[in-house]
Amino acid sequence: MADKSTDKPIEVLLQERRSFPPPKSFKKSANMRNAGLFAKAKKDPKGFWAQAAKELEWFKPWKKVLEWDSPWAKWYIGGKLNASYNCIDRHLSNGRGNKAAIIWEGEPGDERVLTYRDIWREVNKFANVLKKLGVKRGDRVAIYLGMIPEIVIAMQACNRIGAAHSVVFGGFSAEALRDRINDAEAKVLITGDGGYRRGGIVPLKRNADEALKETPSIKSVVVVRRIGEAAHVDMHDGRDHWWHDLMADAPMWCEPEKMDSEDMLYILYTSGTTGKPKGIVHTTGGYLTGCHLINKWVFDMKDDDVFWCAADIGWVTGHTHIVYGPMANGVTQVMYEGTPDWPDKDRLWSIVEKYGVTIFHTAPTAIRTFMRWGTEYPQKHNMKSLRLLGSVGEPINPEAWVWYHKYIGGGRCPVMDTWWQTETGHPLISPLPGITTLKPGSATKPLPGVEADVVDDKGNSVPLGGGGYLVLTKPWPAMMRTIYGDPDRYVQTYWSRFPGKYFAGDGAKRDKDGYYWLLGRVDDVMNVAGHRISTMEVESALVDHPKVAESAVIGKQHEIKGQGICAFVTVKAGVDTNSALVDELKAHVAKKIGAIARPDEILFAAELPKTRSGKIMRRLLRDIADGRALGDTTTLADPAVVAKLKEQYEEE
Ligand code: PRX
Numbered sequence: 001m002a003d004k005s006t007d008k009p010i011e012v013l014l015q016e017r018r019s020f021p022p023p024k025s026f027k028k029s030a031n032m033r034n035a036g037l038f039a040k041a042k043k044d045p046k047g048f049w050a051q052a053a054k055e056l057e058w059f060k061p062w063k064k065v066l067e068w069d070s071p072w073a074k075w076y077i078g079g080k081l082n083a084s085y086n087c088i089d090r091h092l093s094n095g096r097g098n099k100a101a102i103i104w105e106g107e108p109g110d111e112r113v114l115t116y117r118d119i120w121r122e123v124n125k126f127a128n129v130l131k132k133l134g135v136k137r138g139d140r141v142a143i144y145l146g147m148i149p150e151i152v153i154a155m156q157a158c159n160r161i162g163a164a165h166s167v168v169f170g171g172f173s174a175e176a177l178r179d180r181i182n183d184a185e186a187k188v189l190i191t192g193d194g195g196y197r198r199g200g201i202v203p204l205k206r207n208a209d210e211a212l213k214e215t216p217s218i219k220s221v222v223v224v225r226r227i228g229e230a231a232h233v234d235m236h237d238g239r240d241h242w243w244h245d246l247m248a249d250a251p252m253w254c255e256p257e258k259m260d261s262e263d264m265l266y267i268l269y270t271s272g273t274t275g276k277p278k279g280i281v282h283t284t285g286g287y288l289t290g291c292h293l294i295n296k297w298v299f300d301m302k303d304d305d306v307f308w309c310a311a312d313i314g315w316v317t318g319h320t321h322i323v324y325g326p327m328a329n330g331v332t333q334v335m336y337e338g339t340p341d342w343p344d345k346d347r348l349w350s351i352v353e354k355y356g357v358t359i360f361h362t363a364p365t366a367i368r369t370f371m372r373w374g375t376e377y378p379q380k381h382n383m384k385s386l387r388l389l390g391s392v393g394e395p396i397n398p399e400a401w402v403w404y405h406k407y408i409g410g411g412r413c414p415v416m417d418t419w420w421q422t423e424t425g426h427p428l429i430s431p432l433p434g435i436t437t438l439k440p441g442s443a444t445k446p447l448p449g450v451e452a453d454v455v456d457d458k459g460n461s462v463p464l465g466g467g468g469y470l471v472l473t474k475p476w477p478a479m480m481r482t483i484y485g486d487p488d489r490y491v492q493t494y495w496s497r498f499p500g501k502y503f504a505g506d507g508a509k510r511d512k513d514g515y516y517w518l519l520g521r522v523d524d525v526m527n528v529a530g531h532r533i534s535t536m537e538v539e540s541a542l543v544d545h546p547k548v549a550e551s552a553v554i555g556k557q558h559e560i561k562g563q564g565i566c567a568f569v570t571v572k573a574g575v576d577t578n579s580a581l582v583d584e585l586k587a588h589v590a591k592k593i594g595a596i597a598r599p600d601e602i603l604f605a606a607e608l609p610k611t612r613s614g615k616i617m618r619r620l621l622r623d624i625a626d627g628r629a630l631g632d633t634t635t636l637a638d639p640a641v642v643a644k645l646k647e648q649y650e651e652e
Contacts, residue, residue: 016398020405020438022414025387030434032297041448048449049075049477053289056086056328059258062285066475071495071502073475074262075286082256083265083288084123084160087327089256091116096303100332103306103355104149107196107338114149116330119156122149122247126157127254129246133188133220137162137257140267142186142218144168144177144208146195147337150224150243151313154190155323159265159284162257166267166279169314170195170202172594174210176277180269183279184484185217190243192224193231198339205233212236222246261285267484268316270422271534272493273524279484280316280422287425288328290478294426294447295325298416299359300388300433308334309361309390310348315531316422317392321361325426340366346377349408353381360408361390361416363530367400367408368560375407383410388433390416393530394562395518401440419443419518421504422532423494425478428452429516442515450476452516454508459498467509469522472502524618526555526563531596533565535618538599541592542567545585547575552608552616556601556625564600566625568608568645577604601625603649609642611635617642624649 027033041048046065053062053076062079091097097117104112114122135141141158143165145151151167158165166184168177181189189212195202205223212218223233224243235242259265265284269277295301299321307326311317326333334355340348352360370377389409391401396417405415415438418427429452431444438444446452451474454462462468472479479502483490497503507519521527524535535553542551550570555563569585571577582602590598609617612635623630624646633639 016439016441018398018402018440020414020440022434022436023412026300026414026434030432031300031302032432033434035435037448042451045449045451045474049289052293052449053079053285053477055292056081056288057090062261068475070500071491073286073479073481075283075477076261076289079261079285080258081261081285081288082160082259083284083324084127084156085256086288086292087156087324088116088120088123091330092120094330096330099330101327102149102152102333102335104335105337105351106148107199107336107342112149119149119153121252122153123156123160124252124254125247125250126153127160128250129222130157130163130188131161131254132246132250133222135161135163135188138264139163140166140184140186142166142168142177142181142184142189144170144172144189144191144204145224146170146192146197146202146204146226147312147335148192148195148224148226149335150190150192152323152327152335155266155313155319156327159259160254160256162259162263164264164266166269167314167319168269169312169594170204171312171314171596173591174207175592176594177207178211178214180277180279181211181215181218183269183277184267186215187217188220188222189215189218190222190224192226193233194227196226196338198342201227201231203231205231209234209236259284262481264481266319268319268422270316271525271532271537272489273534273536275534275536275540277537278486278489278493280480281482281484282425282478283481286477286479288324290426290476291320291324292328294430295321296329297432298418298427298430298447299325299361299390301326301329301331301359303330305331305358306334306356306385307331307359307361308336308352308357310336310340310366311361311363311392316425317361320426321390340369341373344377345373346380349378349381349383352383352386356385358385359388359390360386361392363393364391364396364400365394365529365561367391367396367404370408371400371403372560378407383408386410386413388416389413390418392418392420392427394527395520396441398441405440414438415440417441417443419516423480424472424476425480428472428476429518439515442511442517444515446516450474453501454510454516455498455501459501462510464510464512464514467507467519469498470504470506470508470516470518471498472504473500520563526565528555528558528563528565528596529561533593533597537593538565538567538589538597541589541597542569542585544592545588547571547581548585550608552618552621553599554618554621554625556622558600565597566601566603566621567599568603568605568621570605570608603652605645605648607638607641609633609645610637612637621645
């Protein structure tokens, strides 16, 4: 495995000297102010996590907190609960029934406000719809929708009846949707006639129809009408139903299933180092416990907050910081359908001002984009309501952090740089706003109840000041339980590199104060604008094109996206390599995977640099693309190949 961690200018990062102690207001009133809890949780992790679980409502208490047969975890054994009951019903009896749960704004400017009672009614009705369509406890339901309230309702309705949802990001292609449906053998697909994005229409149903040609497990399709006539959708008789038709006479009460703590709550696919995405499995009791607690602490969620996580629900951030975390905490949240620059580049800030958003969460790639657009856009709006900011998805460079703090947070809002993954369920390394002194660019330290380490190649802990691989050394409730249908891959991917330790796939360095500085992936996974894409997925899409013989894909440093996708391609004999082919190949990848995977650069190579055993040396390709001197080339079958490629790259 190539170690990319050394590629990063860590010395530059570690020279970062600015620090920001918690503001007095947070120290006084934050949900979590007890710094002693770190040591307490370390001493008695089970006791700590048992206490956290007690904040949920259980139909039946658990008998045992944890059973750990590494790497197989079971939490809250014997406990019974329901996620939708915890996220919705219990707020009706604690006085939050008429409180706004979701303040939604569509891209064209339409608005909807749904109270907790409204959501409760819709979820109950839709749960009954799903039952009527034959969905049973343990079944899987695929969801391919844009950012409209129905996506939240659909997910909560699934868990209410004990079906696992598998949300597929609306920007994914028909093929990506098909593969995910088939892997999970989903029975029902919930989609929409389309969604609005940057003034255009995302043809969700048409993509779905394409996918549905090869998804034998799907018996019914439910279609939300978001667009209307302009979407021009075909409804397939007997298979496709309009959401509003099915909801019209659905009963308003559906008894929540008493789920076992370890029953599957959802599957969410993420890229690994092979071309085949992994279905990450989360379970009910552990995930919801962690999600509830960490949202409450890291984002300091209070009853009068207006929380806004500007992520898409198609990613884990949207699951944890829109659907489950804020709702389990009963807060009001804002949800927005479209892009930040529609109709103009101040759209997000106008939403903050309009709804009085108090907590705002986004990704570094977005922050860098805002920086490029200029300060005039946030300065057009009164954003004094903001009190806390979040960042997630990729390392945040200190300059972007400081800009975010100053121009969005008005210099008064602490920035929570939260490190985590689809697999971990919620942030594991993150500051706490009432306790942690912040250092721009560092996700700071593991949260209470979380044990992390930085280890060397042999798995030995690296002393403070050094760098290596990030691992987690103790189980935590919201950890993934397995890869759907592929337990061996679960063991192989996460638990075999350093036996007994969870290998995150990230490089990290700790400074003398024990602060963690994340350095990016150390495997063949790219992080493109906060999206995880495997080099292999893009390579497979490229070689699927009839003119391509071979390809090697790497992540190349990119000012805004963190990493951009750079592909080296060799073509079949007799094929002309020209700019039309570059465009054709870029479009081909976008069609196979989705626009997020469209390569930024394609370079035609006569040959790719390979070891004598035939392995492509991506490390050298990264050197070429990032303009560095070439690393060790002694293991190459023909060192001339890479030298020539470097020359060619520099010329183009
Ligand atoms: O490389 C890390 C990066 O994103 C990866 C996880 O991607 P995904 O499962 O799609 O989840 C993204 C949202 C949680 C990690 O392995 N990453 C995530 N957050 C950070 C980060 N890298 C540095 N700093 C972060 N705060």
